[in-house]
Amino acid sequence: MLLYILKRIVSAISVVIVTLVASFALFFLAPTDPAGVICGPRCTPTRLADIEQSLNLDEPPLEQIGSYMKGLVVGRDFTSGGVTQHCDAPCMGYSYTLGQPVTKLLKQAFPVTLSIVLGGAVVYLSVGILAGTIAAQRRGTTLDKVTVGTTLVVNSFPYFVLALLVALYATFLPQTGYHSFLDNPLLWASGLVAAWLTLGLANAAAYTRYSRASMIESLGQDFVRTARSKGVPHRRVVYRHGLRAALTPVATIFGIDLAFQLTNAIFTESIFGLPGLGMLTLRAFAQYDLPTLLGSVFVGSVALVLMNLLVDIAYTFLDPRVRLG
Amino acid sequence: MTDQTTRAPQTVARAARAKRANEEPYLEVSDLHVQFPTADGLVRAVQGLSYSLPLGRTLAIVGESGSGKSVSSMAVLGLHDAKTARISGSIKVGGREITGLSERALESYRGVDAAMIFQDPQSSLHPYFTVGDQIMEAYRTHRRVSKRAAKARAVEMLDRVGIPNPRRRVDNYPHEFSGGMRQRAMIAMALVNDPKLLIADEPTTALDVTVQAQILDLITDLQRDFGSAVVFITHDLGVVAEIADDILVMYAGSAIEQGPVEKVLGTPLHPYSWGLLESVPALTGEPAPLHPIPGTPPSLLAVPSGCAFHPRCEFRDRVPQDRCRTLKPDLLARTADPGHTSRCHLHEPDQVFQTDISPRLP
Numbered sequence: 070m071l072l073y074i075l076k077r078i079v080s081a082i083s084v085v086i087v088t089l090v091a092s093f094a095l096f097f098l099a100p101t102d103p104a105g106v107i108c109g110p111r112c113t114p115t116r117l118a119d120i121e122q123s124l125n126l127d128e129p130p131l132e133q134i135g136s137y138m139k140g141l142v143v144g145r146d147f148t149s150g151g152v153t154q155h156c157d158a159p160c161m162g163y164s165y166t167l168g169q170p171v172t173k174l175l176k177q178a179f180p181v182t183l184s185i186v187l188g189g190a191v192v193y194l195s196v197g198i199l200a201g202t203i204a205a206q207r208r209g210t211t212l213d214k215v216t217v218g219t220t221l222v223v224n225s226f227p228y229f230v231l232a233l234l235v236a237l238y239a240t241f242l243p244q245t246g247y248h249s250f251l252d253n254p255l256l257w258a259s260g261l262v263a264a265w266l267t268l269g270l271a272n273a274a275a276y277t278r279y280s281r282a283s284m285i286e287s288l289g290q291d292f293v294r295t296a297r298s299k300g301v302p303h304r305r306v307v308y309r310h311g312l313r314a315a316l317t318p319v320a321t322i323f324g325i326d327l328a329f330q331l332t333n334a335i336f337t338e339s340i341f342g343l344p345g346l347g348m349l350t351l352r353a354f355a356q357y358d359l360p361t362l363l364g365s366v367f368v369g370s371v372a373l374v375l376m377n378l379l380v381d382i383a384y385t386f387l388d389p390r391v392r393l394g
Numbered sequence: 395m396t397d398q399t400t401r402a403p404q405t406v407a408r409a410a411r412a413k414r415a416n417e418e419p420y421l422e423v424s425d426l427h428v429q430f431p432t433a434d435g436l437v438r439a440v441q442g443l444s445y446s447l448p449l450g451r452t453l454a455i456v457g458e459s460g461s462g463k464s465v466s467s468m469a470v471l472g473l474h475d476a477k478t479a480r481i482s483g484s485i486k487v488g489g490r491e492i493t494g495l496s497e498r499a500l501e502s503y504r505g506v507d508a509a510m511i512f513q514d515p516q517s518s519l520h521p522y523f524t525v526g527d528q529i530m531e532a533y534r535t536h537r538r539v540s541k542r543a544a545k546a547r548a549v550e551m552l553d554r555v556g557i558p559n560p561r562r563r564v565d566n567y568p569h570e571f572s573g574g575m576r577q578r579a580m581i582a583m584a585l586v587n588d589p590k591l592l593i594a595d596e597p598t599t600a601l602d603v604t605v606q607a608q609i610l611d612l613i614t615d616l617q618r619d620f621g622s623a624v625v626f627i628t629h630d631l632g633v634v635a636e637i638a639d640d641i642l643v644m645y646a647g648s649a650i651e652q653g654p655v656e657k658v659l660g661t662p663l664h665p666y667s668w669g670l671l672e673s674v675p676a677l678t679g680e681p682a683p684l685h686p687i688p689g690t691p692p693s694l695l696a697v698p699s700g701c702a703f704h705p706r707c708e709f710r711d712r713v714p715q716d717r718c719r720t721l722k723p724d725l726l727a728r729t730a731d732p733g734h735t736s737r738c739h740l741h742e743p744d745q746v747f748q749t750d751i752s753p754r755l756p
């Protein structure tokens with residue numbers, strides 16, 4: 070098991086490196102001009118060259134990748150205008166436009182996104198699994214049809230439309246902005262509740278359908294019939310025998326979804342004004358802010374490979390037949 | 395209720411009950427109909443099935459897939475969903491009417507008075523719970539006992555069904571058991587509450603031949619010890635000869651022949667039973683070509699008129715006035731023996747068997 074995890078971590082690292090190199094390549098292949106953006110409309114060639122030099126943009130791209138990777142692992146020094154500044158590992162450089170270390174920006178933005186995504190997950194897992202289980206048990210009834218219909222309607226709305234609708238009409242929800250959980254948990258929760266409901270309800274639709282399908286399959290299994298033949302009460306048959314088996318596939322989807330939501334919380338963040346990873350990335354895009362972009366790519370790819378690993382490890386607890394190795 | 399100290403006298407009581415076997419039936423099915431309304435029409439899975447079974451005896455229900463043998467036995471355990479199945483007729487277990495019981499009443503009946511072993515122990519055991527867990531659950535569902543007592547009982551049952559090292563094995567998951575051990579565990583689970591009726595639905599079909607024999611021996615042993623009534627569903631006539639006292643042959647949802655095993659296998663009275671016998675390969679002597687029953691089993695959506703078997707029957711022309719096609723025969727004694735009944739219009743079927751079929755058998 071430990072050896073397996075080690076192997077997986079090694080392969081995860083290589084995935085992250087490939088992702089970073091690919092992002093670098095894409096950035097330099099695209100017609101980007103970060104120095105020009107910083108320099109502004111009244112730019113002189115000397116000033117442009119100065120800026121390029123201070124951002125290390127004058128170096129060949131391969132060298133830039135090299136020093137970036139070095140910074141990630143052991144840290145690096147930046148020289149700008151004769152002043153040398155040391156950037157500790159993991160160093161992701163300085164934002165071109167904000168002048169702050171990317172690591173610091175990510176450290177501020179990540180907890181916001183994580184709070185949104187985890188809180189939303191609590192909502193959609195509980196609503197989705199409960200609704201899916203109930204619908205599966207009453208398969209074919211009006212209640213089941215209404216449930217499935219509702220999920221289809223909710224799912225056919227683009228996510229940002231749903232979020233806008235909540236923002237426009239659910240004005241009774243607190244709008245206190247983001248506060249750190251460590252400073253004030255109550256204020257933290259009240260600032261996030263609208264985002265949680267939006268993310269939660271939109272995804273609850275999909276999770277209702279996953280759970281319903283998984284539950285219908287599991288309730289048709291022979292072991293459910295065995296449980297009934299033992300005289301096990303109906304409720305216990307459904308929840309202990311049926312749901313237990315139905316949750317494994319749902320857990321797989323959840324792990325992957327969680328990783329994607331961490332990198333795709335942009336709509337939720339911008340509509341509810343929460344300064345998370347999505348907002349940071351969007352701003353970096355608009356301003357050709359390569360270090361910040363790379364930083365969020367890094368966080369996203371780490372989240373993805375980490376969630377994949379966690380799902381696989383969770384499987385050994387969910388399903389005793391699974392042995393990693 | 396039951397613990398180690400009271401077990402011995404109980405077994406004696408069972409043996410005494412088994413002696414009274416022939417007097418009163420423990421399981422009595424009369425005119426059972428099971429139908430499933432579907433989008434394609436009404437599936438008539440069981441049509442007017444009647445049989446009775448005293449304690450201490452084994453009844454084999456034989457027939458092809460779709461003949462209604464499993465469906466009728468699931469009805470005995472009340473396992474059909476009231477929303478999808480229409481059940482009429484009567485099923486009495488130990489004098490108590492089972493049809494029409496509430497789900498709650500059925501829950502306290504299942505596993506206590508009657509228990510079931512299924513065909514595929516691999517899929518019938520829950521893959522996420524240990525074998526011991528599943529046996530304990532069956533026990534604790536019906537008794538207020540501590541987990542420790544239930545576990546001791548699970549170990550005892552595993553030991554009883556011949557699982558080596560039961561104290562350690564009780565904590566294994568089903569996938570850590572072999573196929574034969576899984577079926578043994580299923581049997582242990584079914585018997586944990588001392589049910590007086592055991593229904594075994596093709597319990598050896600999914601197992602290796604050598605393991606099959608062991609499981610059959612185990613079931614016969616346990617039946618002898620517990621004096622229970624056993625319904626054994628199978629399509630393997632070799633198995634029937636080995637373990638059954640009585641046979642019920644089913645075709646298209648009806649019993650077509652019924653009687654003591656030596657009578658039905660010795661002098662079968664129905665052309666379908668003849669076909670089954672002719673389909674058994676000979677293990678000794680010259681290899682001879684098998685003589686399969688022509689055609690396929692009928693759809694239960696549209697059961698043939700008259701005798702359901704007539705489209706496949708090579709003897710239907712011997713019955714005058716096309717009666718096989720128009721009139722469903724009754725299940726009656728067709729020979730001097732009143733205990734051996736058959737649903738066939740043929741005149742003197744025992745003679746036909748002797749002259750036409752017997753020479754063809756290996």
